[in-house]
Amino acid sequence: MRRALAFVLAATICGCAGNLCLRQGMIAVGALPGAAPAELLAFFAAAAANPWIWLGIALEIAYSLLWLAVLSWSEISWAVPMNALEYALAAAAAYALLGEPVGPLRLAGIALICGGVALLSGSWVQAGTAADVSLTHRI
Secondary structure (H helix, E strand, C coil): HHHHHHHHHHHHHHHHHHHHHHHHHHHHCCCCCCCCCCHHHHHHHHHCCCHHHHHHHHHHHHHHHHHHHHHHCCCHHHHHHHHHHHHEEEHHHHHHHHHHCCCHHHHHHHHHHHHHHHHHHCCCEEEECCCCCCCHHHH
């Protein structure tokens, strides 16, 4: 469980950092002005030229690779909710680094998520055990 939890935390940090970089890049690029082909082309060309976007993509790839390891070790019903820690981390980082507001309703939602993750963390079952029934056996 420690190994899976360490990888969940590493993946969560990479995912959060990736999203923050993507957001920073999109702040620099600006909002998509419309859906005309020329506007879309110019928008995506500007995004592709932004180094924050490329750093965000690299961090999202790292997240995906770490996530593959997590899914190889744990049940998805444990892993995916544990990954919800990214919501809390992203909100805190967006507040601290991007100056985004985090009001009382968001804080309450984040507290509920963290409480759920705390409850869930004690329900670990390793993938590949008798409790792990593969989809091929169900079909």
